[in-house]
Amino acid sequence: MSDVRALVVAKAPVAGQVKTRLAVHVGARAAAEVAASALLDTIASCEAAFGARACLLALAGDLSEAVRGEEIGEALEGWAVRPQRGPGFAERLANAHADLPAGPPVVQIGMDTPQVRPEDLRAVAVALRDHEAVLGPAEDGGWWVLGLRDPSAATLLRDVSMSAPTTYDETRAALIGGGLTVGTARTMRDVDDAADARAVAGLAAAGEFARTWRAVAP
Known part of the structure; x- marks a missing residue:
């Protein structure tokens, strides 16, 4: 799908700075290893879905310090890599879209759903033919994917409460309030x-994430 781009918004997996809730169970180093494997699986799925030249990474932190x-x-x-900018996650997310060069629609994800498959991402791209935005709910009340025909519409997210049980609902309301049609x-x-990691590893048993989790799981 050469008419769609992928944008990954992620943290460099530096021990002590990622997956802090998971680190309570497995330790900071092991949690960073799990985060690194999740990012690797996400990179692979985006590239398989759209091709490396259509993929971009907005990165917080320094890979030279990362696991x-x-x-x-x-x-x-083959990817374009840019630093995140902004004090809060909502602002960094909006800026990641704003910093994209002009071009085709964008399918944006994070690094917390290593089970995502190329066909999941392509399905979002297809849905953008009928909707101006596509939002994928996460089980915890957040969302795992945001597709936008016009990436500049991400400015609507600047006041959304991120990493909250209401994030999906707030994001959807912000997009609709901005006049966009929103698919799901x-x-x-x-x-x-740890419970999430165990469940997700079972969904994608052949991936890098599952291999790493099996090695570090308590």
Whole structure:
């Protein structure tokens, strides 16, 4: 699907700075390893869905300090990589879209759904033919994917409460309030804690995430 781009908004998996709820159960280093594997699986799915030249990463942090940072850097060959900017996540998210060069629609995800498949991402892209935005709910009340025909519409998210049980509802309301038609993608489970990691590893048993989780699981 050469007429759609993928945008991943993620943190460099630095021990002590990612997956802090998971780290309570497995330790900071192991939690960072799990985060790194989730990012690697996400990169692979985006690239398989749209091709490396149509993929972009908005990154918080420094891969040179990250677990498996060199490996992640190699996986990003052909991608455009830009730093995140802004004090809060809602602002960084809006800025990640605003910083994109003019071009085709965008399918944006994070790094917390390593079970995502290329066909899941392509389904969102297809839905953008009928809707100006597509939002995929997460089981915890957030969302895992946002598709936008016009990435500049992400400015509508600047006042949304992120990482809250109301995030999906607030985001949908903000998009509709901005005059957009909004489609709905399938529901997925984010990885925040050990129970999530265990469940998601079972959904994608052959992936890098599942292999890493099996190695570090308590």
